[in-house]
Amino acid sequence: MALLEVKDLKVRVEEREILHGLTLTVNEGEVHAIMGPNGSGKSTLSHVIAGKPGYEVTDGQILFKGEDLLEMSPDERAAKGVFLAFQYPVEIPGVATMNFLRTALNAQRKARGEDEYSTPDFLKKVREVSKSLNIPQDMLKRGVNVGFSGGEKKRNEVLQMALFEPSLCILDEMDSGLDIDALRIAADGVNALRSPGRAMVVITHYQRLLNYIVPDVVHVMSKGRVVKSGAKDLALELEASGYAQFEDA
Amino acid sequence: MNVAVAKTGKGRAVSDLFASAEGRLPGAPDVIAVRREAFETYERLGLPHRRIEEWKYTDLRALVGEMLPLAAAPDADALKRAAEVVKAHAIAGARKLVLVDGVFAADLSDVKALASEVSLKTLREVLADEANPAAGDLLQTASTDAVISLNAAMATDGVVVSVADGTHLSAPVQLIHIATAAGASAFTRSHLRIGKGARATIVETFVAAGKASGYQVNDAVILWIGDNADIAHIRLMDDAPDAVNISSQFVTVGAAVKLNFFNMTTGAAVSRLQGFITLAGEGSELSANGVNLLQKTEHGDTTLVVDHAVPNCVSRETFRAVIDDRAHSVFQGRIIVRPDAQKTDGKMMTRALLLSDEAEADNKPELEIFADDVSCGHGATAGALDDSLLFYLKARGLPEKQAQALLIQAFVGEAIEQIADDGLREHVIGIAERWLERRS
Numbered sequence: 001m002a003l004l005e006v007k008d009l010k011v012r013v014e015e016r017e018i019l020h021g022l023t024l025t026v027n028e029g030e031v032h033a034i035m036g037p038n039g040s041g042k043s044t045l046s047h048v049i050a051g052k053p054g055y056e057v058t059d060g061q062i063l064f065k066g067e068d069l070l071e072m073s074p075d076e077r078a079a080k081g082v083f084l085a086f087q088y089p090v091e092i093p094g095v096a097t098m099n100f101l102r103t104a105l106n107a108q109r110k111a112r113g114e115d116e117y118s119t120p121d122f123l124k125k126v127r128e129v130s131k132s133l134n135i136p137q138d139m140l141k142r143g144v145n146v147g148f149s150g151g152e153k154k155r156n157e158v159l160q161m162a163l164f165e166p167s168l169c170i171l172d173e174m175d176s177g178l179d180i181d182a183l184r185i186a187a188d189g190v191n192a193l194r195s196p197g198r199a200m201v202v203i204t205h206y207q208r209l210l211n212y213i214v215p216d217v218v219h220v221m222s223k224g225r226v227v228k229s230g231a232k233d234l235a236l237e238l239e240a241s242g243y244a245q246f247e248d249a
Numbered sequence: 250m251n252v253a254v255a256k257t258g259k260g261r262a263v264s265d266l267f268a269s270a271e272g273r274l275p276g277a278p279d280v281i282a283v284r285r286e287a288f289e290t291y292e293r294l295g296l297p298h299r300r301i302e303e304w305k306y307t308d309l310r311a312l313v314g315e316m317l318p319l320a321a322a323p324d325a326d327a328l329k330r331a332a333e334v335v336k337a338h339a340i341a342g343a344r345k346l347v348l349v350d351g352v353f354a355a356d357l358s359d360v361k362a363l364a365s366e367v368s369l370k371t372l373r374e375v376l377a378d379e380a381n382p383a384a385g386d387l388l389q390t391a392s393t394d395a396v397i398s399l400n401a402a403m404a405t406d407g408v409v410v411s412v413a414d415g416t417h418l419s420a421p422v423q424l425i426h427i428a429t430a431a432g433a434s435a436f437t438r439s440h441l442r443i444g445k446g447a448r449a450t451i452v453e454t455f456v457a458a459g460k461a462s463g464y465q466v467n468d469a470v471i472l473w474i475g476d477n478a479d480i481a482h483i484r485l486m487d488d489a490p491d492a493v494n495i496s497s498q499f500v501t502v503g504a505a506v507k508l509n510f511f512n513m514t515t516g517a518a519v520s521r522l523q524g525f526i527t528l529a530g531e532g533s534e535l536s537a538n539g540v541n542l543l544q545k546t547e548h549g550d551t552t553l554v555v556d557h558a559v560p561n562c563v564s565r566e567t568f569r570a571v572i573d574d575r576a577h578s579v580f581q582g583r584i585i586v587r588p589d590a591q592k593t594d595g596k597m598m599t600r601a602l603l604l605s606d607e608a609e610a611d612n613k614p615e616l617e618i619f620a621d622d623v624s625c626g627h628g629a630t631a632g633a634l635d636d637s638l639l640f641y642l643k644a645r646g647l648p649e650k651q652a653q654a655l656l657i658q659a660f661v662g663e664a665i666e667q668i669a670d671d672g673l674r675e676h677v678i679g680i681a682e683r684w685l686e687r688r689s
Contacts, residue, residue: 050644053636078646090641094659100645103655108646143659160645 002063003028003199004049004168009060011041011048011224018044020224021060026168029196033210033235034203036221037243042203043087045221046172050084051077064168078104079111083166085157087173092144097156100144101126105163129162133189151182158189169193169200175209187212207239222246267402270319274405275373276384283385287393287401294395303394303523306579306611307550312519313493317465319403320350320433327429330458332357334427338456338487340676343423350428351405351435363410366418372407372438387440390471392525396495400469403436414444414475421450421481421673426466428492429458434465445475445503450670451482455496457489457516465493476503476530482510483673487680488517490545496522504530504559511668512539513677514549515684521550521579528555528562528590535564538664542684543576543608550579557590560620566597569664571657572608573688583615586623593623601631602660604653654685 004026011019018041026032036042048055049062051074062069069077092100106116117125130140133155145153154174161169171190175183190213194200202213210218210232218234219226220243227246228234267288276284296313297304323331331349335357339345346369347357353371363369376384387409388401408424428435443449455466466488474480488494494517502508512522528535541549555564570578584595601610614627634656642652661681668674 052640052644073649074640074643075646075648075652078644084644086641086644090635090637092638092641092656092659094662095655100642100655103651104642104645104647107648107651111646111648164646 001028002026003065004201005063006045007061007063009045009048009062010058011044012056012058013044013054017058018224019048022221022225024219024226026199026201028167028199030217031194031200031202031213031215033215033218033232034201034221035205035207035218035235035238037247038205040221041224042221043172046084046170046201046203049170050074050082075107076111078164078166079108081167083161083164083169085154085161085169085171085174087176089145089153089157091146091148093146095144097140097142097144098126101140101160101163104160108164125163129159132192133159133162134185135159150177151179151185154178154182154186155189158186162189162193167198169198171200171202173203173205175204175206183209184212207235210235220246266316266318270403273319273322274403276376277379279382280376280385280388283388284402287388287398290393290398291395291402294398297395303552303581306581306613307519307521307548309396309495309519312548313465317432317434319405320428320430320435320464322352323349323354323429327458328354328357330429330460331427334456334458335425338425338454340421340423340452341672343421343452346408346410346422346424348406348408348424348426348435348437350430350433351437353406353408363422366412366416367422368411368413370409372404372409372440375409387438390469390497390499391527396467397469397497400436400438400467400497403467404438404469405436407437407439409440411442412444412447412449415446416444417448418450421452423452423454426453426455426468427458428456428461428464428466428489430464431460431462432464434467436467438469439471441470441472443472443474443478443480446477447475448479449481450673451480452673453484455486455488455494457492461492462489463491464489466495468494468496470496470498472498472500474500474502474506474508477505478503479507480509481669481673482508483668483677484512484522485677485680486512486514486517486520486522488520490516490518490547492517494520498522498524500524500526502526502528502530502533502535504532506530506533508533508535509667509669510535510537511664511677512551513680514541514543514551515680517547517549519548521552523552525554526556528557528564529559531559531561533562535562536667537564538567538667539569539580540661540664540681541570541572541578541580542661542681543571543578544573544684544688545576546574547576548579549576550581552579552581554583554585555595556585556587557593557595558587560589560591560593562590562593564595566599567664567667568597568599569661570599570601570610571604571661572601572610573604575605575607577609577611579611579613581613581615582627583617584625584627586618586620586625588619590620591622593620593625595623595625597627599627599629600660602657603631603633650688657685658682
C-alpha cells in the first residue's frame with residue numbers, strides 16, 4: 001500500500017523553482033534511496049515533506065496515508081508518523097535531551113488521542129533504545145545536541161526515530177560528517193527499525209551509505225526531478241559512472 | 250509638555266492624599282517631622298519623568314499619571330481573601346510575614362515560629378514608639394528620589410527583622426505583600442538586618458487577591474548584611490495585570506559575604522524594581538540575576554546599581570527579558586567602581602527575547618570605573634526566537650506554542666538556575682510556567 005505519494009510537485013524558494021514536477025511513490029515496508037548531485041533538490045524535497053517554512057508549493061500534491069500532507073502543520077505531520085532525521089541537527093542549549101524527548105513523545109501521543117507515557121515506562125524505553133545505540137545516559141542529561149560530536153548528533157536522531165516509532169523516516173544526508181565507525185552504529189540503528197509497516201527514504205550524495213542501509217529502490221534526482229529509478233544496483237552504476245550523464249537530462 | 254503645570258497637578262493630587270492619610274500614618278512627632286520633610290522633597294521633585302536620566306525609559310507621569318488614595322485598613326473580608334492568596338503563593342516550609350494592603354497581618358503570619366530565631370517588630374510599632382529617638386531613621390535612606398521620598402512620607406507598615414550574629418535560619422522567610430483593594434495604594438517599608446556569619450533565605454512575593462485591580466504598590470526594603478553572612482534574596486513581582494508596583498531596595502553588604510539576589514517580574518501594568526547594592530566590605534561575592542516576563546502592554550523596569558566601594562569584590566549580573574505583544578522591558582545596570590576598589594571583578598550580561606514585532610526592550614549598561622586595576626565588562630543582546638530551533642521542535646511533534654514555551658524556558662533558565670535551593674527554584678519555574686500558559 002502506498003504510504004507516501006508525491007505527485008508532480010513544484011516548489012519555489014524566493015521566486016526560484018527548485019522542484020519542477022517531482023513524482024515519487026513509497027510503499028509501506030520499503031526503503032528508497034534518493035541520490036543526486038548537489039543542488040538537485042534532494043534536501044528541498046525532505047524539507048517540504050516535513051513542513052519547513054520558506055518553501056512555496058506552486059503545484060502538485062503530497063499524500064501521506066491518503067491524506068493531504070501539505071495541509072498539515074509540521075507537528076501534525078510528526079504526530080501522523082512523518083519523521084525527518086536532519087542533516088544538521090540543531091543544538092538547543094538549556095533544553096535537556098530527556099525533557100525534550102519526553103515532551104515531544106507525549107505531544108505526539110496527545111495529538112493522536114493516546115495516553116501520555118508514564119515516567120517509568122518512558123525511562124525504561126529510553127534506556128533500552130539508548131543502550132542499543134551506544135548513547136551514554138549522561139548525554140541525555142545535557143542540552144539537546146549541545147557539545148555532541150557529529151556521530152552523537154546522528155545517533156540522537158536515530159534514538160528519536162526509535163522512540164517516536166514513525167511510519168515514514170526521511171534520512172537527510174545521514175552520512176555527512178560521519179566516519180565509518182560512527183556511520184556503522186547509526187546505520188545499524190536504522191536497520192533495526194526496518195519493519196513491514198514502516199518506510200524509509202534515504203537521501204544521500206554518496207553510495208557508501210547504501211552499503212550499510214541497503215535500499216529496495218534507488219531514484220536519481222537531477223534538476224528538481226526524478227530522472228531514473230531502479231533496483232539497488234543502480235547505486236553501484238552511479239558510483240562507477242557518476243552523475244554527469246544526468247546533468248543534461 | 251509643560252513641566253510646571255504637570256508638576257503642580259500631580260503635586261496637588263498627592264498633597265490632598267498626604268493630608269487625608271496623615272491621621273493613619275504611624276509615628277511620634279519626630280517621625281511625622283521626617284515624613285513632612287520627605288513629602289516636601291517629593292513635592293519639589295514631582296513624579297519622575299523621561300527627562301530625569303534614571304527614569305528615562307519609565308516615565309511615571311506618562312505611565313501612571315495620578316496617585317491613588319491610600320487603601321483602607323483590611324477588614325475581615327479582605328483578610329479572608331488574603332488568606333486564600335497566602336495558601337496559593339506560600340513557599341513550602343517558609344515562614345511567612347504577610348502584609349495586606351500595606352498593613353501587617355499577624356494572624357496570617359508565622360510570628361511565633363519566627364520569634365524563636367529572629368527579632369521581629371512591625372514598622373508601625375517602631376515608628377509609634379515615642380521612647381525611641383532613632384525611630385525616624387527608619388524613614389531615611391542612603392540616597393533618595395521622588396518615589397523613595399513618597400514612600401518615606403506615606404509608609405503605613407512593614408516589618409523590622411533582625412537576625413543575630415551567627416544565626417542560621419532553619420527555613421526561608423517569605424514576606425508576602427497582598428493587595429485586596431481596587432483603585433487604592435499601599436506604601437510599605439521593611440528593614441532587614443542580617444548579623445555577621447548568619448545564613449538566611451529571604452523571599453518577597455507581591456500578589457493580588459481575586460478582586461484586587463488597578464492598585465498601586467510603593468515598597469522599600471533596607472537590607473543590611475553583616476560580614477561573612479550567606480544570603481539568598483528572591484523577589485517575585487507577580488501583581489495583577491493592571492497594577493503598578495514601584496519597589497526600591499537598599500542593600501549594604503559587609504565583608505566576605507555571599508549574596509545571591511534574584512528578581513522576577515511576571516505582572517503589573519507598570520513595574521520598576523530599583524536596587525542599590527553597595528559592596529562595603531572586602532572579599533564579597535554578589536550574584537544578581539533577574540527575569541522579566543511581560544505581555545500585553547505591560548511595562549517592566551529593572552534598574553540595578555552595584556557600587557563597588559571597596560577592593561576585592563566580585564559581582565555577576567545575569568538578566569533575561571521575554572517580551573510579547575506590545576510590552577516594554579527596561580534593564581538599566583550600572584556598575585560603579587570607587588577609586589580605592591582595586592581588584593574589582595564586575596560583569597553584567599543582559600539578553601532580551603522579543604516575541605512580537607511590537608515588543609520593545611531597552612538595555613542600558615553603564616560602567617563608572619574610577620580604579621585602574623579592575624576587570625569589568627558588560628554585554629547586551631536582543632533578538633527573536635531562532636526559527637531553525639522552532640522548526641526542529643515542531644518537526645518532533647511540538648505545537649507552535651509548546652515549542653516556543655520550551656525555548657523561552659531555556660532562555661530564562663540561565664538566570665533562574667542561579668537560585669541554589671531546589672524547592673525555591675521549582676517555585677520560581679512554576680510562576681514562569683503559569684506566565685507561559687497565560688500567553689494565548
